[in-house]
Amino acid sequence: MKLNYLYTAIFIIASINAGAQNAKLKKADRDYENYAYIDAIKTYERVAEKGYKDVGMFKKLGNAYYFNAELNKAEKWYRELFAMKQEVEPEYYYRYAQSLKSVSKYEEANKMLDLFNSKSGNDSRAALYERNKNYLEVIEENSGRFATENAGINSKESDYGTSFYGNQLVFASSRVVKGTGRRIQKWNNQAFTSLYAAAVDGDGNLQEPEKFSSDIDSRFNESTPVFTNDGNTMYFTRNNYNDGRKQKDSKRSTLLKLYRATLKDGAFGNVVELPFNSNEYSNAHPALSVDEKTLYFASDRPGTLGQSDIYKVAINADGTFGEPVNLGNAINTEGKETFPFISNDNELYFSSDGHPGLGGLDVFVSKMEDGGFGRVMNVGKPINGPMDDFGFLIDTKTQVGFFSSNREGGLGYDDIYKFRELRKITCEQLLEGVVTDAGTGMILADARVTLFDDKMEMVAQTYSGPKGEYAFNQLDCKKVYYVRAEKIEYNTTEEMVVMGKESGKTVLQIELERSVTPVKVGDDLAEVFKIKIIYFDLDKWNIRPDAAFDLAKIVEVMKENPMMKVDVRSHTDSRQTHRYNETLSDRRAKSTIAWMIGQGIQAERLSGKGYGETQLINKCKDGVECTEEEHQLNRRSEFIILSL
Structure with a gap:
């Protein structure tokens, strides 16, 4: 009841003294326009304390404190302004957000910034906030220096x-x-x-x-x-x-x-x-x-x-x-x-x-x-x-x-x-590495190495040195970059790299594959194309789509070299019985040959068989405990050149 009496009293007093209030507001407005913010504050506050509410007054009262760098006091009056639930210019959302930050109300401030972003059109402050919504985390990382x-x-x-x-x-x-x-x-x-x-x-x-x-x-x-x-x-x-x-x-x-x-x-x-x-x-x-x-x-x-x-x-x-x-x-x-x-x-x-x-x-x-x-x-x-x-x-x-x-x-x-x-804010990384031949490991000098940012805009360019080395200095920590390497007679490659979180060095080794690879009798085309396994479903020997992709590479090479003859060899690991592995691998080798013939390679240019577990390349024989990775080395496909 006391609250009702108080509001009624304020309303009556405000009504009786409306003329006097308006006169005071006009004086405050003059003070405000003349940048006499202290005098304006005193007048507006006396009026506001008597229960007078007005959007324009709350704007000016909040602004008077805001422009006078007393944001914690501006927050009170901007809060009163927004409590009136009337439409205001977008700038007031930003000022209120800044004032909320001054009293550490960051969650409310971010809500105001979201509204500012939706109402302000092309304002760069809104765009900056939208792109940096984790700004408090970033500031925290930069703090304590x-x-x-x-x-x-x-x-x-x-x-x-x-x-x-x-x-x-x-x-x-x-x-x-x-x-x-x-x-x-x-x-x-x-x-x-x-x-x-x-x-x-x-x-x-x-x-x-x-x-x-x-x-x-x-x-x-x-x-x-x-x-x-x-x-x-x-x-x-x-x-x-x-x-x-x-x-x-x-x-x-x-x-x-x-x-x-x-x-x-x-x-x-x-x-x-x-x-x-x-x-x-x-x-x-x-x-x-x-x-x-x-x-x-x-x-x-x-x-x-x-x-x-x-x-x-x-x-x-x-x-x-x-x-x-x-x-x-x-x-x-x-x-x-x-x-x-x-x-x-x-x-x-x-x-x-x-x-x-x-x-x-x-x-x-x-x-x-x-x-x-x-x-x-x-x-x-x-x-x-x-x-x-x-x-x-x-x-x-x-x-x-x-x-x-x-x-x-x-x-x-x-x-x-x-x-x-105590420490610099700039976190810088050195990106370095060596460019080599993917097949032989040979050092590659004079390879062009280009650095791009995460928007694929070029940042810098260099060439690998006599020892294949390259380096880029003063890169931003935690940033994503792309590195592209090019050299005549090699396929261009591009790799993504994420810089470390602290100042230091990140190493990215680059391997380039030859675009033209010399081969001779006895070479394995699977090694040329980095084909480790021609995959088949469990206990099956029909050609899967992913296997067809790898086999197509072999077919195209043979078409480009019409005198080339190839022996197809399929191998398994030592698990399952010797007879089972030999039979399954032989069916897979023959299935592979049949698929290649179906793609236009003459039958007389192809031979092959399955060797099961008879040509293991490591210790993983029956009764020897091995890892899955070790067993996988034995499950391989070979395409040996018999003649050229």
Whole structure:
């Protein structure tokens, strides 16, 4: 009864105050559209707590938390949205799935992803999920490769986006230094970020951070720097703020741009905006290639596949830039790809909420090869978790690095974590073997060996060496490949091989059969065609269909060689009586000859008989215990060339 009274009271209050509620909602809508998400959240929640239910409000309330990277709180309001059982845009199924992951409700999240897949049409995130429904198992396999800990330099505000500069770690922070004032930004009610630096040793231990450069610091956000190896040039992210003036897009929003600063007299200055920026879209989070000839960054510029994509742009020798190029759908999705980093091993690390992950932004890696990118892999736990994980940075010499996260247990809104990589994620196999003649075992050099993937697309090609050897490097563990070998005067062969589960070596020996086999009097045609037994049913001697297939090979050879005469010999093992075996084998030999005559071979070219158990080729005589395999060696058919 108390529940009924409560609902009635809420309904009456809501009816009386409908005008006031609508006014509050309009204010919240204005705050939402202006990216003042904290203020919008407060207003929407006060309205919702009074029992007011509205699809649009729940969307915006969920979005306000979702866009503010508080997915665990977004889950509550998206749940309320879906409880209303009204049709919503497919994107909300994806956002709800991501929010469910943030509270470790993966089974429910996968159900939402199934619905998203059915409703979203050609969305690449749906296709990725459909192709990788075992993504949690894969992530688990990739997990446990890092030892992580709090970096020890975090504040109660946001700290994120690290970069190495000599023996310093430079990062962005919204901390407020005592005795100084900082302007507050509406969207998260935190101070605008500045760059800080902390001395770092080879083990990643950090000293107390200090302001990095007052010359770089503006009234708005500075973040995510990257430095050239000589330390003379810095690229970084800043709000659209030039020459003391803040600029806005057509919607009156101040976006992000990339800038370059140069070192002079021990300080960074001469800040210039990069030429491919625009007031109408954001460019952010720069990263440099190993040779420093390419700048990578995140952007929502025209041509972007999703909310933000990763791009690259050439840095010319004279300091000018080429045209930005989207990295394409191998990396980018309809979701958010951001915070690129290029390791000295030419690996692209980036964060994404579009590739299958554990919730929010996850860190992924892709090996850069031949101008493109290899398979995208989730780096696993503990780097990734249910919340946002981003800003991955590693020194490949020491295997020590840093990343940023808003995970639970941190000191502030975003925190910086230190890690040590214990083993590489890339599991690579070496495939090798030797090419030989199937009949003689002779080494075959100069055989062409081609490697195909599981879609039969060519991966690589080589030729066998002087010792018949071949090899393919850097193949993916557990992956299916096909190996095709070809050589003049030999039949082409193709074999499937599955790579091992761990980094190491897989051996595939290749035997090629001659397409033209020289024969002489006394040779056994059964050996040429690898015919071990002409099969008959138990106690029968009529030719079975599978036996006819093998006999047809002999017939065709004799037709191609009209002077050839053949003696057909049938043998049994020692089981059954001597007389029984001799009689049965003789009937089978004669049945074989009759079948070959029926196929057009003249009777005078054929002879033969059954030898029963009189010509055993091993120890398996009467009274001697043998295995089935040993007995089978004696059950054989021979087609001996008598003349040519």
